Amino acid sequence: MSGEGGAAWVFGENIDTDQLAPGGTLKGSIEEIAKHCLVRVNPSFASEVKPGDFVVGGRNFGIGSSREQAAQALHHHGVAAVIAPSFGGIFYRNALNFGLLVVECPDAGRIGEGDRLTLDPVKGEVKNLTNGESYACQPVPAHLLEIVEAGGLVPYLEAIRS
Amino acid sequence: MGQTLAEKLIARAAGKDSVKPGETVTAQVDLAMMHDSSGPRRFEPILERLGAKVWDPDKIVLVSDHWVPAVDAQSAQILDQTRRWAFANDVKAFYDMVGICHVVLPQGGHLKPGMFVVGGDSHSTTGGAFGCYMFGVGSTDMAGVLVTGETWIRVPESIRIEWKGKLGPGVCAKDINLALCKALGLGGAEYRTVEYTGELIDDLTMEERMTLSNMAAELGAQAGLIAPDQTTASYIRDAGGDPGEIDPWQSDADAEYFASHTFDGSALEPLVAAPHSPANTAPASSYEGIKIDQAYIGACTGAKLADLRMAAEVLEGRQVASRSRLLVAPASRQDMMAAQDDGTLSKLMAAGAVMMPTGCGACAGFGGGVLHENEVCISSTSRNFQGRMGAQSSKVYLGSPYSVAAAAVAGEIRDPREFLNGS
Structure with a gap:
C-alpha cells in the first residue's frame, strides 16, 4: 500500500459525542480523554491512529453534546480531517475552532477502511488513492477556512487582535 | 416575502432588516449562558492567552450544575475554578448548585422574547421556548463571544412542526419529543431550526414548552422555537423578568419553510x-x-x-x-x-x-x-x-x-x- 495520503478510519452513522469523548472522562486532561476517543466502536483507534489519517463517518457525525473535547480529541490525535455526509451542528463549529477540517461529502460511504485519501478543502474534493475514485464535497466556506488555516479560533483571534 | 421567526430573530441580532437562509452573518449576543463543565475551566486559559477581559459581565449567566456536588478532587477543582472566575470577573448572575442551567435561566427571569442567546451546552435549545434565538456552542466559540460580544451564524432554513388536538391523560411533551425523534429521525433536522406551532402547543404550560424545545437538540436542530404569547409573558413576569414585546416575534403567514409537518396529539400514546x-x-x-x-x-x-x-x-x-x-x-x-x-x-x-x-x-x-x-x-x-x-x-x-x-x-x-x- 502506498504511503501517500492518510489512512481512512471508517465509522457508521450517528457517531455521538459520548463515543468521541465519554462523559466519565471529561474531568481529565485532553491527553486522557483522547485515549478513550472512539474506542467503544473501534478498540484500536486511539492507540493506532496516526497524524495525517482521516476519520470517515456516516450521517450525523458528532451529534449530541456541545462538549468540544469531542473534536479536540480527534485534533489531539492529529487527524487530518473528518469526512462525512452530515455533521452535528455544534461539533462542526467546534472542530473548525480547533483547526480540525470537517467536510460534508455525500459519497463518504464509498470509502473503505484503510483507503489512502487526500483532501482539497478549497476545491471540495476527496481523492481515494486506493481505488482511484474522487468524491465531491462541500468546499469549506472561505471565512471558516481562514480560522482553520490560522490553526483555530484562538490563534485567529490572537492574530486579529495584535 | 414574509420571514420566519428564526429569520426575524437573527436579523435583529445582526442589525439587518431581513436575512435569508444560507447567508452567514455576524450577530450581537444579548446573553451568554455557561456551566461549570463547559465554562471557566475551559475558556479561562484562552482568555489569559488572548490577554482579554469579558465584554460585559452583566450579560453572563454562569451555573454550576454538572459536577455538583463535588465527588472527588477533580470535580472540586472544577467547581472551585468556576467560583473564583465568577467572583474575579464580577459575574452577578452566578448560580452555584441551585439547579440545572436550562431551568435556572428562565426561573431567574433572564430570558425575554427577541433575544439572541448562546449557551455552552447542547440543550440550550430550551431557551427557544421563550421566543429567544438560543443555541448551543462549544467553549472555544464561547471564548470568542466573551471577548468580542458577537458570533457568526449561518442563517438556517426553518422546519414548521404543527401539533393539533389535545393530549390525553398520561401523555405529555416528552411523548411529543419521542414521537418527533421517530418521525424526523435522530439529527433529522440537520441543523435547521424547528418551530413548534399549533393549538396543542398554545395549550402547553411554559414548563412543557421547555421540555419540547429542549429536545430539539436530539432532532439535530440548531434552535427549537415557540413564538411567545400571553403564557410566555406571564411566566416571565412571575420570574421577575421583563417580557417586553410579543407581537414582533411571530412568523409571517407567508414565510417560507424548508418543510412543514402536522401531527395530531389526540392520537398520541x-x-x-x-x-x-x-x-x-x-x-x-x-x-x-x-x-x-x-x-x-x-x-x-x-x-x-x-x-x-x-x-x-x-x-x-x-x-x-x-x-x-x-x-x-x-x-x-x-x-x-x-x-x-x-x-x-x-x-x-x-x-x-x-x-x-x-x-x-x-x-x-x-x-x-x-x-x-x-x-x-x-x-x-x-x-x-x-x-x-x-x-x-x-x-x-x-x-x-x-x-x-x-x-x-x-x-x-x-x-x-x-x-x-x-x-
Whole structure:
C-alpha cells in the first residue's frame, strides 16, 4: 500500500459525542480523554491512529453534546480531517475552532477502511488513492477556512487582535 | 416575502432588516449562558492567552450544575475554578448548585422574547421556548463571544412542526419529543431550526414548552422555537423578568419553510425510546415485561416541577417494586421547594424514591446514580446513547415521568395509564 495520503478510519452513522469523548472522562486532561476517543466502536483507534489519517463517518457525525473535547480529541490525535455526509451542528463549529477540517461529502460511504485519501478543502474534493475514485464535497466556506488555516479560533483571534 | 421567526430573530441580532437562509452573518449576543463543565475551566486559559477581559459581565449567566456536588478532587477543582472566575470577573448572575442551567435561566427571569442567546451546552435549545434565538456552542466559540460580544451564524432554513388536538391523560411533551425523534429521525433536522406551532402547543404550560424545545437538540436542530404569547409573558413576569414585546416575534403567514409537518396529539400514546437512540421509539405498552433495575427522574428535560408532579400522580399510594430503585434529582431548588410545598416530594419519598441533589446528575454519567454493566434503566432524561449513563453494556430506555414512575412501581416497563386514577 502506498504511503501517500492518510489512512481512512471508517465509522457508521450517528457517531455521538459520548463515543468521541465519554462523559466519565471529561474531568481529565485532553491527553486522557483522547485515549478513550472512539474506542467503544473501534478498540484500536486511539492507540493506532496516526497524524495525517482521516476519520470517515456516516450521517450525523458528532451529534449530541456541545462538549468540544469531542473534536479536540480527534485534533489531539492529529487527524487530518473528518469526512462525512452530515455533521452535528455544534461539533462542526467546534472542530473548525480547533483547526480540525470537517467536510460534508455525500459519497463518504464509498470509502473503505484503510483507503489512502487526500483532501482539497478549497476545491471540495476527496481523492481515494486506493481505488482511484474522487468524491465531491462541500468546499469549506472561505471565512471558516481562514480560522482553520490560522490553526483555530484562538490563534485567529490572537492574530486579529495584535 | 414574509420571514420566519428564526429569520426575524437573527436579523435583529445582526442589525439587518431581513436575512435569508444560507447567508452567514455576524450577530450581537444579548446573553451568554455557561456551566461549570463547559465554562471557566475551559475558556479561562484562552482568555489569559488572548490577554482579554469579558465584554460585559452583566450579560453572563454562569451555573454550576454538572459536577455538583463535588465527588472527588477533580470535580472540586472544577467547581472551585468556576467560583473564583465568577467572583474575579464580577459575574452577578452566578448560580452555584441551585439547579440545572436550562431551568435556572428562565426561573431567574433572564430570558425575554427577541433575544439572541448562546449557551455552552447542547440543550440550550430550551431557551427557544421563550421566543429567544438560543443555541448551543462549544467553549472555544464561547471564548470568542466573551471577548468580542458577537458570533457568526449561518442563517438556517426553518422546519414548521404543527401539533393539533389535545393530549390525553398520561401523555405529555416528552411523548411529543419521542414521537418527533421517530418521525424526523435522530439529527433529522440537520441543523435547521424547528418551530413548534399549533393549538396543542398554545395549550402547553411554559414548563412543557421547555421540555419540547429542549429536545430539539436530539432532532439535530440548531434552535427549537415557540413564538411567545400571553403564557410566555406571564411566566416571565412571575420570574421577575421583563417580557417586553410579543407581537414582533411571530412568523409571517407567508414565510417560507424548508418543510412543514402536522401531527395530531389526540392520537398520541405514551412512548418509550429503547437503547441506544431517542429515535428508537415505540408505544410504552410494546415494551411491557422489560425488567428495570433503576428508574431515574432527572435532568433539564425531565425533573421540573411539572415532571415531579406527573411522577407523583403515578406513585401516590404505591411503592417502588422490591427489586427496583427510583432516583429523583429535581431540576432546580425552586422546583424542589415548590414540590415540597404542594406535597409532591412527600408522595415521591413515601413511595420509596431516593432524593438526589439538584443538578445534571446521572443523565450524562456525572454525579450519583450511574449504572453498572448490564443494568437496565428507564429515565426521563433526553439521551440514551450507549454508555452515557455509566457502564458500556448498561441499557437506558427513555420515557416521560409518568412512564418512568410506572416502571418503578411495576419493576418493568408498562403503559403508565394503567396507574392513573380514573383511567
